[in-house]
Amino acid sequence: MFSLRTPVDVKSGEQIYIQYDLDKSNAELALDYGFIESNPYRDSYTITLEISESDPFYGDKLDIAELNGLGETAYFDVVLNEPLPPQMIPYLRLLCIGGTDAFILEALFRNSVWGHLELPLSPDNEESICQDEELVKREKLSSRLKVAIGVRVGEKKVLQQIDDIFKQREEELDGLEYYQERRLKDLGLVSDNGEIIFWES
Template sequence: MGFVGVVGDGIGSLCRNGNGTGRCSSRRRVRVVRFSLEDWVFANAKTKEVDWDGKCKQGVRSGSELLSFPESSAFAPGVVEKELASVLNVQGLDDVTALALYLICVKYGVLDSQFKQYVDSLPESLDLPIFWTDAELEYLRGSSLLEKVKSIKVRISEEFSRVLQALPGKVKEEITLDRYTWAQGILFSRAFELPPSLTIVLLPGADSFPTSRSGNSVVRATKGGLFGQDKNVALVADADIFRGDQVVVTRNAESNAQFLMDYGIVYEDSPALDAVDLEFGVSPLDPFYDDKVDILQEMNMSIALNFRVTAGCNEYREEDMEQLEYIAQYLRLVCLGGPDSFLLEAVFRSEVWDFMALPVSKENEKTVREKSHGDEGNGFGSSELSLDSRVQCLSSGCETWLQLQCDLQIRLDWLDRSKSWG
């Protein structure tokens, strides 16, 4: 159902008209003008302290609402589920899947929605890793992000296959894997999470404003009206903003890996975000699995650990070196086997963790090196970084990853030399 504008007595108003043409209830003949997304956003917003370019109209204090919508009309699963059910009749969809299907249905005419202008304004191509070619994904080899991208693509494909089986015939023609992946990408890059009331929500207008990891505004669930009974979804000033200042929306992520995965961007001037998550664990197929699990549990440690290492900008920071030593200690235990397995016996149980602080044997150290240099994204990655690879990474926006990989390699080599067997 489209929104149309009424131009007649000099007073602009909104009315609903099924085909977007014809007359409203006014006695005068009127000229009908279809509203743009900008008109729709500002006609439906409760608070409008920001213009369409993201500039603050008037100075506001921190905590003031810049743009807000009633929660009852927000682009959220609870609001669109009735419309979606009218064409899909599928039960038990999770919120993300439901919104993804709704986006497709609106974009390709299966549903006539109040959000049509907004959906039509969304970009058709997204520069996110899940849309990269296999050749482009090779630029990420050596980082844990490569395997994450592959696993997400597999998950989306499997999820699509399950959903497709439950869809009615006439809708199946419009729901393709490419379109479903596009919808998931839109939600990755534009949606906000506002628990507990809204697990995921899109905020038209605000999601097109500039973003930063330290902006001057945030999206929140707010309350208003008498006794706070009105629930809203709002873009709220996170600092004092002066008239004419650019409103920048804060997007949070723990590392450049997550920024690249979710938003297709990296911050090259932020060393604190240049980080790699290293995931290691005890394999269930390990013949000494039970013994190693018992030792880790006695140390109040998990059988699978995640370590985060940040780039050092050519400096060996003490806290990072301590973490690398802890990683080596953990891996020595995980890789313990063969002639060294006697250390897992009960008589050494209270001391074995301390033993792992130093090299156990050449064989054990070799296994640790192999595990930490795994090619499948579980370790530090390959140390062979050619000039061509550097140029490719730079041109694809992945220079940060390359610098980090070099830095981690240098640190691990330094750690080996400092405790060399000679």
């Protein structure tokens, strides 16, 4: 026999409501309970990012991620009309480090590298995170199920928002201040008009 208990009086025939975990997305509600809500807060998408074991800097990147409360795999819940999770962009920048940017992975920077990753590192690195197609790949869900369609619509909105955010970032690349410029300013090697100061011996 199924029964419910309530701390308040309920009249016979009166409609009652059950709260299903406020943190669940429509996809989770559909899987767990077979329905979705029209609340846009439920339209979210979980992005899974991972440090590849084939990355030549795998050990350094994993160490940095773990020092900052993340791991080899990180999950980020992106909610429609909400900003991206605060650690998502630094983690993406970490994943995309390579080439001449790899100096930042040295042990010398280990305690400060995450702070540097919260700001643009280099034009190449920033362009890499904006063009990461893995963020927007998603299989189409079956159109035969009404619930699945509802989930798909919500996820599509969130994925479109992610795509728009990175397209906008890509348009702003030329106007960003990168690590090299910030470091030269900190060392007093840039004049007021932005030119590098060379010291004569």
